[in-house]
Amino acid sequence: MSANNLTERNIYLEDIPMTEARAALDEALRALGKLAPLPGERVGLRQALGRVLAEPLWARRSVPHYHACAVDGYAVRAADTAHASETRPIGLALGTQALAVNTGEPLPEGMDAVIMIENVQHERDSIRIMEAVAPYQHVRVLGEDVVASELILPAGQRLRPVDLGVAAASGYHEVTVRRRPLVVLIPTGNELVSADQEPQYGQIIEFNSLVLSAQIEDFGGQALVLPITPDDPAALQNAIETALSHMPNLILVLSGSSAGSKDFTARLVRQIGRLLVHGVAVRPGHPVIMGLVQDVPLIGVPGYPVSAALTGDLFVNPLLAAWLGVLPVLDGRPRLRAQLTRKLTSPIGDDDFVRVTLARVGERVLATPLSRGAGVITSLVRADGLAHIPRFVEGAEAGQEVDIILYHNDPAVLARTIAHLGSHDPMLDLLAQFLTERFPGWRLSSGNVGSLGGLVALRRREAHLAGIHLLDEATGNYNVPYLERQLKGLPVRLVTFAHREQGLMVTAGNPMKVTGLDDLRRLRFVNRQRGAGTRLLLDYELKQRGISPDEVQGYANEQYTHLAVAAAVAAGVADCGLGVRSAAQALGLDFVSVGWERYDLAIPQEHWEHEGVQHLLAVIRDDAFRRALSQQHGYDGRETGQIVYE
Numbered sequence: 001m002s003a004n005n006l007t008e009r010n011i012y013l014e015d016i017p018m019t020e021a022r023a024a025l026d027e028a029l030r031a032l033g034k035l036a037p038l039p040g041e042r043v044g045l046r047q048a049l050g051r052v053l054a055e056p057l058w059a060r061r062s063v064p065h066y067h068a069c070a071v072d073g074y075a076v077r078a079a080d081t082a083h084a085s086e087t088r089p090i091g092l093a094l095g096t097q098a099l100a101v102n103t104g105e106p107l108p109e110g111m112d113a114v115i116m117i118e119n120v121q122h123e124r125d126s127i128r129i130m131e132a133v134a135p136y137q138h139v140r141v142l143g144e145d146v147v148a149s150e151l152i153l154p155a156g157q158r159l160r161p162v163d164l165g166v167a168a169a170s171g172y173h174e175v176t177v178r179r180r181p182l183v184v185l186i187p188t189g190n191e192l193v194s195a196d197q198e199p200q201y202g203q204i205i206e207f208n209s210l211v212l213s214a215q216i217e218d219f220g221g222q223a224l225v226l227p228i229t230p231d232d233p234a235a236l237q238n239a240i241e242t243a244l245s246h247m248p249n250l251i252l253v254l255s256g257s258s259a260g261s262k263d264f265t266a267r268l269v270r271q272i273g274r275l276l277v278h279g280v281a282v283r284p285g286h287p288v289i290m291g292l293v294q295d296v297p298l299i300g301v302p303g304y305p306v307s308a309a310l311t312g313d314l315f316v317n318p319l320l321a322a323w324l325g326v327l328p329v330l331d332g333r334p335r336l337r338a339q340l341t342r343k344l345t346s347p348i349g350d351d352d353f354v355r356v357t358l359a360r361v362g363e364r365v366l367a368t369p370l371s372r373g374a375g376v377i378t379s380l381v382r383a384d385g386l387a388h389i390p391r392f393v394e395g396a397e398a399g400q401e402v403d404i405i406l407y408h409n410d411p412a413v414l415a416r417t418i419a420h421l422g423s424h425d426p427m428l429d430l431l432a433q434f435l436t437e438r439f440p441g442w443r444l445s446s447g448n449v450g451s452l453g454g455l456v457a458l459r460r461r462e463a464h465l466a467g468i469h470l471l472d473e474a475t476g477n478y479n480v481p482y483l484e485r486q487l488k489g490l491p492v493r494l495v496t497f498a499h500r501e502q503g504l505m506v507t508a509g510n511p512m513k514v515t516g517l518d519d520l521r522r523l524r525f526v527n528r529q530r531g532a533g534t535r536l537l538l539d540y541e542l543k544q545r546g547i548s549p550d551e552v553q554g555y556a557n558e559q560y561t562h563l564a565v566a567a568a569v570a571a572g573v574a575d576c577g578l579g580v581r582s583a584a585q586a587l588g589l590d591f592v593s594v595g596w597e598r599y600d601l602a603i604p605q606e607h608w609e610h611e612g613v614q615h616l617l618a619v620i621r622d623d624a625f626r627r628a629l630s631q632q633h634g635y636d637g638r639e640t641g642q643i644v645y646e
Contacts, residue, residue: 060171327441422454581634
């Protein structure tokens, strides 16, 4: 059949549900291997705003990467100020005991604190102080903000201005981002004229391509708009061939998708390609076309502007999201329940999307439906969100609560967050990265409160799970005795995350000749906070050796993560600290092993079926994650994902 024989009136193939229509196109593309994220490309940071990371960014350098003065003033040795007071001020000689510094400058060698310029009295060759300062007071120590090897941005992150800054500070000037999907748009219609023309009677300004192009750019793609094509089958076929020459990821034919005598897109797709869908049970946007031409997906977009915009949200965006490895926009937008101010009627067989304005009146959120016409442009501009009336529901009464998809900022990210409070482990970053890649839109949020703090958080129902590694002195067992004491009456499952190696992190080359914990009597130590499993392990080992905490210089010097302990050793604040091997490896430290321990995730039964928790468990039990975990220094994943206690 030639293109010129396609002018007869069309008949819809079928009026299929929205989810089935999407699935039909997805399955066809998946069979062709064309639904996976697109390859990455390198771009400079100045060109990376809004792009989607194809690879995770791990900090290449610490921030700051030197001890930096945090205030304007004078660098001093804290010991020289030890006895200063208002009644007994101390004078410090300029040039030897006190060196003038500005904010951000490196801390001069030999100095370990800064006195604010406002807190000194100036004399000819000295300054006078009336208050002692502590070591590293008013100093940003190496790694205070970012420690080299930390995950700073996960793959799948859409880069914001602040992300560019942290990437640059952490050692990057280029990043690998997903290639932007190319969408070619073909506006069609004899009545259409471009926006730079004054329309005559019966003519319409062609702006659907402008709206859809902006949507595509906002979704992370790139749009190419061809000239307006007249209502002629041969002209449309030529336009599609031109579109194909640009090697696009997707073609959109704007208008010509309905069943009129000039709507021949569906028949043309059937002739030159493969027609999958013509007619979807969704309002507005019913006459949607989906097909393949030369293995390139093609969507026929309804001509009415509200229908066209909704087609962009419902059908175009999910494709672009799959190619970018991100969550579709509508899936990620915040939702809330709101009461209708007036009755809505809906076609019983369609998914009905109604634009609404929202207002908070007292304690209630009210939704007022805007005009329902598919051609009412102002409803696109004024809407605060979309009320979704599902298929087989005839409508909603005034005062009834309905589900609203918001167009505003995204608090819904909180609903897709898995809250972890407990002991720090550097490999939680690896878990977070795998989670984001496998389940786009989900994230793991970790708070480092120590193992005991994590159990307290579970008891207070403040977290979904807690990471713990608690050695029970009485039994020599890990974790279970603490669960039975701390969470009595709260059903909990314990899932092994990893076996990991603990030891003393020491300066590269081990200049202090550290051989084990017995050496702590002669070393400057940096400790973990109270309640941390590593702190409990240290106390147990000290007790076994008859070493009093008072004999350990720096026992009260606390840090909240293994990487922070490693950074303190690398910066020379301490000679050693107890932590996991991977933290020592990350900052180029030597490691003196103390032994292996089991790090578990405690998950209350009430959160076990939580979607995010199930996603997390799926990642932990995935062979790819277990292999990646076991490849890290000081980790063994042989029991990772196993339930060890119920």
